[in-house]
Amino acid sequence: MGGHFKLRVDIRSMHENVTGSCTLVIVHAPEGKIKFLIDCGLYQGEENADELNRDPFRFDPEEISFIIATHNHTDHVGRIPLLFRRGYVGKVHTTKDTAKMLRLSLSDSEKVLKLNAEEYGLTYMYSQSDVYNALNNVIPHEFEQEFEPVPGVKVTFYMNGHLIGAALTHIHIAIPGFEPVEIIAMGDYKEDNNFFKVKQLPNSVFKSNVHIITESTYGYVDSTEAAKPVFAQNIVEILEEKNLVLIPVFALARGQEVLYELKKMQERKQLPMDIPIFIDGKLFMDYCHLYRYSLDIADEMRDFYPKNMNVMNKDHREEIIRSRSKKIILTTSGMGNHGPAQEYIPMIVERKDSCIHFVGFTAPGTIGRALLEANEGDEVDLGMCSKIKKCEIRFTGEFSTHAKRDELLKFFKCFSNIRSLLIQHGEEDVKDSFAEYCRNKLDNCKSVEVLGNARTVVLDSWGIKKIIDERLRCNL
Ligand SMILES: [Zn+2]
Known part of the structure; x- marks a missing residue:
């Protein structure tokens, strides 16, 4: 494995702010592009959420090889049945506990969306049979057990305190003849959890050259200023x-x-x-x-x-x-x-x-x-x-299960070499200010970029090669 050529990998957030989480990864392998998704959630709470949920995906679901579901929150998994309805035929890879809970969350989403559609006289977004179709294609995995959803892409789930079953996902892309690319997709992140002991990432991961895709929900506040227990x-x-x-x-x-x-x-x-x-x-x-x-x-x-x-x-x-x-x-x-x-x-x-x-x-x-x-x-x-x-x-906001910005920083500092830090899953101004905060405080990180806004970050094993504005071109 390995080699002299640099492998091109494109990362594009398909959502702008906090909900509707969906990240498209495109590996430019010589035999053809491998496209996969990290999460495919519902938009919630935003004024135009219903419209955003019903919009066509900005990719062809038939071309997606597999999906990774980082955790069982509706804003991360709630559109997976819609993806199947619109032609997706692959698998949904997730942890064992998330797999156990998906039945509840997806069926509940279907019910809530149905009530919403009836109230506003809209067509149903997806049905119970789309939910069953999605559930029948879920593949549960143990933490720390590497699997290979398609040849050349190896995935390992590590524990994450955000939620029971939540994963920090390590993606190791190794195409023969090319230098490998490693990505950590954090999903939503918290260091610890009252209900289970969170095992840390192994040193081998902290020591590797990684690109990190991070959330930034609380990228504007330090843990010392965050909600006190009241x-x-x-x-x-x-x-x-x-x-x-x-x-x-x-x-x-x-x-x-x-x-x-x-x-x-x-x-x-x-x-x-x-x-x-x-x-x-x-x-x-x-x-x-x-x-x-x-x-x-x-x-x-x-x-x-x-x-x-x-x-x-x-x-x-x-x-x-x-x-x-x-x-x-x-x-x-x-x-x-x-x-x-x-x-x-x-x-x-x-x-x-x-x-x-x-x-x-x-x-x-x-x-x-x-x-x-x-x-x-x-x-x-x-x-x-x-x-x-x-x-x-x-x-009270004390029960929050998202890391605050200093806690995220502490986690990033554990890595020897971050090739790029890609910020998503936050309000527009929060993503920008958190990027600036990380640029100033991290000396183990080559570059920090904000995802969303129709931007595609093109990277290889060494770092970010360029950023493409999707509004200027549509066919990747
Ligand atoms: Zn979450």
Whole structure:
């Protein structure tokens, strides 16, 4: 293997900002181009998300050799069934735990998209049979076990604290006669996770010459300035005065994190055991079940449920909410727009003895964002109805599972030689400022470039050769 010729590899982000994650890699092998995708997610929360999701892919799905799914978040995997519907015939390579969860996330995406299409009189984006087709073509892999999806491209998944099953993906492209090209695709990244111990990348990877494709969601803030933990104190304060706390959660990861935090509060005696905790939402409970019995989480974390936790009986939902005894309710969705949260919020928002506590990002246009921005006494549009905001609203960003910019920098500094650092998956100005930050602070990195904006970065084993603006040419 190896050789004197330099191999051309093109990298193009097919998404501009944070959601809709999709990166196209084109290897210019002498026998023909090899094209593959890293993730193919749904656009979410953006104003024109629906339009972006339905747009034709800016590549031919039939020409894609394989897909790598870095982790089971909808903004990274939610358009995979659409890809199959539009002619993709290859495999989806992912980790074992992501493979176990894809059934839930893709079926849920299909349901949500269907409801959305019905509401706006649009055609369905994809069907359950497209979901089954995608699931039937998933190939699960162990961490640290190299596989070769097509001859010449070797892939290894390493652990990533962002989410259970999430991978840091090492791609080693070795075409006979050419110098190999190595890429690390970070997906979304965090160093650690409460639910499992993250094994570091091996030294051999840190010592190799790599191109890194990184996210930059929090590329504007240092960990020291990021959200401080306030959740536990908030809950204590709220329950002193009020009867009901509603916590809208994401079904996967955030919900389990919050349950674990409530359990720790009980152990610290911050939360009396006699205050019942109700959970509601089928997808949320399905993920809880996987955490307890199926996914590769630490044994001591399997029992993350707090005491006095009850599954909400739908028939008693209204009665339980109306009663004035103290209680905590966790339900989906995290931004309030889907799931049972849509029913709870209108019942609670006009009650002064209640609080809705958001625990994650709320996109513009969602019920969560509207509530956070409204003043007391304002009329708030809750989708199906409008109500006067009388309850308290709180928020914390402490449960974030993305590395902040200094934490990303710390990771990049572990490498001996970064040929290029390619920044994507962030708001436009954040990507630019994070690029500048990395240029100033990294002395082990040859060049830093921002992906997106219809730019294709052309690289070889040594570094970036050129950048092509796709708006000027269409056929790569
Ligand atoms: Zn993610």
